[in-house]
Amino acid sequence: MDDNEKNIIDIFAEDDPSDKPEPDELPFSFDRFGRRVAPAGKRGKRKREVYGRRKGAARATSLIVRHETEEQRERMEAGRRAAIRRRQRDRMDAREREQQRRQRAILRRKQLAGVGFLLVVVLVLAAIGYFTFLLRAVDIVGETGDYSKPDLIRLSGLTVGRHMLVQDLGEARKLLENDPYLAASVEYIFPNQVQIQLRVRRELAAVRWGPSYEYLAFIDSEGTVLRASASSAGQLPVVAGLVVSGAEEKKRIGGAAGEQLQALLELLRMLDEYALLTGISAIDITEPMKISLTTREGYRVEVGDASNLATKCARFKTHYTKIMDTAAAFRRQGHADVTIYLYSKNGVTVSPYPPDYFLPGEPTEPLPQDPDPNTTFDPDATPDPDATPIPPDWRPPTPRPDVVLPEDPFTG
Numbered sequence: 001m002d003d004n005e006k007n008i009i010d011i012f013a014e015d016d017p018s019d020k021p022e023p024d025e026l027p028f029s030f031d032r033f034g035r036r037v038a039p040a041g042k043r044g045k046r047k048r049e050v051y052g053r054r055k056g057a058a059r060a061t062s063l064i065v066r067h068e069t070e071e072q073r074e075r076m077e078a079g080r081r082a083a084i085r086r087r088q089r090d091r092m093d094a095r096e097r098e099q100q101r102r103q104r105a106i107l108r109r110k111q112l113a114g115v116g117f118l119l120v121v122v123l124v125l126a127a128i129g130y131f132t133f134l135l136r137a138v139d140i141v142g143e144t145g146d147y148s149k150p151d152l153i154r155l156s157g158l159t160v161g162r163h164m165l166v167q168d169l170g171e172a173r174k175l176l177e178n179d180p181y182l183a184a185s186v187e188y189i190f191p192n193q194v195q196i197q198l199r200v201r202r203e204l205a206a207v208r209w210g211p212s213y214e215y216l217a218f219i220d221s222e223g224t225v226l227r228a229s230a231s232s233a234g235q236l237p238v239v240a241g242l243v244v245s246g247a248e249e250k251k252r253i254g255g256a257a258g259e260q261l262q263a264l265l266e267l268l269r270m271l272d273e274y275a276l277l278t279g280i281s282a283i284d285i286t287e288p289m290k291i292s293l294t295t296r297e298g299y300r301v302e303v304g305d306a307s308n309l310a311t312k313c314a315r316f317k318t319h320y321t322k323i324m325d326t327a328a329a330f331r332r333q334g335h336a337d338v339t340i341y342l343y344s345k346n347g348v349t350v351s352p353y354p355p356d357y358f359l360p361g362e363p364t365e366p367l368p369q370d371p372d373p374n375t376t377f378d379p380d381a382t383p384d385p386d387a388t389p390i391p392p393d394w395r396p397p398t399p400r401p402d403v404v405l406p407e408d409p410f411t412g
Contacts, residue, residue, distance in 0.1 A: 133164045136192040145181070145200035152176070156186070158194055169194065180226045180250045201226055204268045204277060206233035207253060209244035217247035221269050223261055225253050235278060237293075239264060241286030263288040263306035270309040274317040295340075299327045302355060304343035312342040319348055326350045 138153050156172040169186040176184040185197040206216040216230040228247040246254040271277040282294040293301035327338045335352035
């Protein structure tokens with residue numbers, strides 16, 4: 001038990017009811033500040049001491065309480081200020097989040113508006129492009145032959161009114177060239193037209209081919225086979241002597257030697273250019289250096305090699321009427337074999353004799369005789385210096401032509 005408690009007990013012990021103060025003695029009095037004080041005297045002193053101790057204890061307790069209250073109040077104030085700051089920060093964060101949300105919403109709306117605008121532009125451009133590039137017309141340029149324009153368009157597979165992206169120009173060309181008589185090139189003309197460059201292949205000659213040359217292959221000016229197994233040449237010349245291994249439609253005639261085929265094609269082009277092809281019934285191309293023709297009247301035309309074909313055909317075309325009249329006159333005189341020379345030095349020559357004819361009484365050089373098969377030759381013997389080998393293609397010289405056309409402008 002501490003001193004304060006003892007003092008408090010003593011005070012309460014002294015306040016016994018049996019110990020009554022005097023009637024004229026006040027137990028306590030008040031000072032000028034209104035505070036209760038013990039009366040003067042010994043007992044008063046004692047009371048004042050007790051009261052002072054009690055008052056000191058109360059003051060100490062009050063100070064402690066006051067200190068605790070101020071600390072609590074400071075903590076509460078700090079907590080209140082922290083709560084205020086937290087609420088302010090939360091409100092600021094909320095406002096910032098709301099502002100960011102609004103900005104994102106605005107940005108999103110702008111993006112959606114931009115995407116929508118681009119989509120509209122794309123759709124408009126797509127619509128414009130779609131309707132702009134619809135195929136409006138198919139233009140056919142060149143020869144059409146017996147084909148009509150609607151038939152050719154239908155044959156190509158092109159459809160007017162469809163978009164150009166679904167029009168296959170390569171396929172259209174293939175469909176057109178499935179017909180061996182058609183050669184085509186298909187081009188796109190911006191923005192909505194297609195042009196077909198068309199060429200109709202024409203039959204210029206019939207080439208004999210097959211194991212026994214029983215077939216006829218019709219070719220054009222490029223050597224392309226248009227019909228492979230015909231039995232009749234009609235009004236076309238029949239080509240003999242061309243070595244052919246096979247013939248397939250829409251392909252170049254196969255197996256022909258390059259020199260032979262090139263000479264034949266050049267001759268056919270020149271005869272067609274000068275409108276002489278219809279008067280020719282046969283072409284002999286066995287030897288490219290000695291090309292010969294047979295006319296419908298049965299006259300033999302010696303062309304020679306494939307050089308200067310344009311000059312030779314021009315001569316033949318220029319004097320065609322006079323040449324034919326002269327040949328017919330020889331025929332009426334009894335000459336069965338009339339020959340026309342296009343390579344004559346003096347121009348075009350008409351002869352009533354075949355190329356291997358010799359005039360009677362004209363000395364000729366005898367042909368060498370075949371050696372005796374029973375004769376044995378000495379391999380070491382010296383060859384005869386006077387012996388001249390005879391070429392295998394040796395032919396007697398051609399006689400001098402009887403009729404020369406001096407009016408020929410090509411006469412040299």
